[in-house]
Amino acid sequence: MAKIIIHQDAVKDPQKAVSVCPFNAIESTEEGLSINAACKMCKICVKRYPEIFEYVKDEAPSVDKDLWRGIAVYIDHIEENIHPVSFELIGKAKKMAAKIGHPVYCLLMGDNVGNMAEELLHYGADEVFVYDKPQLHHFRIEPYAAVFEDFIRKVQPSIVLVGGTTVGRSLAPRVAARFRTGLTADCTVLDVQENTDLDQIRPAYGGNIMAHIHTPRHRPQFATVRYKIFDAPERSNTKSGTLTPCKIGDDKLHSKIRVLEIRKKEKVKSIEDADIIVVAGRAFKKEEDLSMAYELADLLGGMVATTRPLIEAGWSDPRMQIGLSGRTVKPKLIITCGVSGAIQFVAGMNNTENIISINRDPKAQIFDIAHYAVIGDIYEILPDLIARIKAGSTQQGTS
Amino acid sequence: MQITVCIKQVPGTSEVDIDEKTGVLKREGIDSKMNPYDLYAIETALRLKAEQGAKVNVLTMGPPQAEAVIREAYMMGADKGFLMTDKKFAGADVLATAYALSQGIRTLGDSDLLICGKMTTDGDTAQVGPEIAEYLQIPHVANVRRIHEINEKAIVVEMNMAESVEIQEVQLPCLITVEKDIYPPRLPSFKLKLKTAGRPVKNVTFKDLKDRNEMHYGLNGSPTQVLRIFPPEPNKTNEHWEGSGEALSKRLAEKLHELKFI
């Protein structure tokens, strides 16, 4: 079995060896070094002190990978609307499927989902599996997991992609555990190897490091991906692929959960849907000053988002926060105003097409990722820029 | 009523850096703390304890020094603490973590309610809770932001969804993961610190578990493997602009025009 063995005789300075582990998993006792339960198998110790730490590869039996075919996408929906992350995942699935010659499947479950099933045929999936049952009207974990299980047993997909929505993040682990298989959350890069192993890259440690993860011996391979990480395919006017209605016994759909009430939240336009975003950071000295950001956003037809300190100050709604503990956005244009570019913030926006950053500190981290690094003071630049755009638009209006 | 809360010790800062040459994490001054999201889980349990007279267990899997988070939970008001520490648990991914925890939970007798934090700040997956529930074959509700009521048989919770909140009545036993705005967590109390200083923390090792197949734990029980870790890539080429505020805003307006945003 894979493990790290320690060559005690090669240990010269135990403290140095102990300190190489970022997870404090190496312990030094009279009996020598040992590895405790905190070990994440990141193998940093092996890399650093190969003479002491040796990684012994696993020879655990693997599933027969040929028995698992296809890339399946769980179709998330809110009532009658397919969540756009589902389309993005179909796009990604198609790219990967083309590489290994596998089909792309969609799994759609719910109550009265016929229209959505038809709509999916415009996005190039090969087969859409549909479970349409009144018991699936509301998301309740046991019936949804039961349907998912039924689908996987019937279809045996090699890869299962689930959007990182509230439902997806609750459902995917439940089903992955049922199949005793791996699940990698919030992947930002996905690719597939010829042997159908899925390469999964995700930020770890609050985005400070990236981890490349794979699931070499188990199928299916589960990954969740947040909204706005991948690109959705164009909707085609013609339909392709087949619809496959699926049956499941009522006995499988029992639940210990009763939905008493659904309360709509007041609908706010979400920053994930904006094409243009102006981000206000801590450079704004007073809440009133945010009017500059709002005015600029209005002129550009965009929205204002903020960094976390402004949310904590109560100047803005948590739904407007970009970053690791906020939303991930991928607009056409972002203008950051007085944002330092902490990694936790950047993790939520670095896939943006055009990043313009205004910061008076030439060494600000945000400039590492900005396409246009504007070194200057927001209190000088923004009012002037607003005036120029206003003047420009009236000019255009009269010409 | 017995409530068991899963808590985890995490690095005290997320400002870890990676040395690009050696690929080694720089770890100056990394200390540990309780996963902040788990404070809400503990607080939720303690509120129910006050209301219902429940007993509150806290359970953590980690290295021996993770006892610190159990001590902290004692200082908040938890009754009993369990520390799962064993070499055989090392290298666990989500699945193996959830499995070990579910086995640990089974050694505590029947819990009516299990509470997890929404996610950890190091693993950051929000998956361990639902996987524990699967292993225990009980229902779960994630993203709980309010508890309406609880009795011997059921709990009524508010699940936070993107565009709505769903109020669900769930039969016990069940597992919930709680969100940050559920209740503000109390601070550890000095009085309780003195009172609980001598209170033991029970160790739960591999030998105490019902399933003693080593292949189900730690690295052996982990389907996912980390191939490598590396620093995030900085962005491609970029332009640096300097000058007076006016010059810069002029250039900016021109660029926005050129890019067809105005």
Ligand SMILES: Cc1cc2nc3c(=O)[nH]c(=O)nc-3n(C[C@H](O)[C@H](O)[C@H](O)COP(=O)(O)OP(=O)(O)OC[C@H]3O[C@@H](n4cnc5c(N)ncnc54)[C@H](O)[C@@H]3O)c2cc1C
């Ligand atoms: C686990 C964790 C999760 C987190 N998640 C998030 C998250 O999701 N989103 C998030 O945003 N943060 C998050 N943070 C916080 C993050 O680390 C930073 O603290 C935060 O992003 C900083 O916000 P800021 O850039 O607005 O403020 P600061 O870091 O204070 O930066 C302000 C910048 O403005 C510049 N400036 C000041 N005055 C002016 C001026 N007049 N003109 C021009 N420039 C000026 C300064 O040079 C500075 O670079 C998280 C932190 C942790 C630990």
Ligand SMILES: Nc1ncnc2c1ncn2[C@@H]1O[C@H](COP(=O)(O)O)[C@@H](O)[C@H]1O
């Ligand atoms: N090692 C652990 N010991 C105890 N509880 C844990 C552990 N890892 C995760 N948890 C619980 O699972 C929740 C989600 O963790 P994660 O899936 O890592 O984001 C945490 O808030 C804890 O309640």
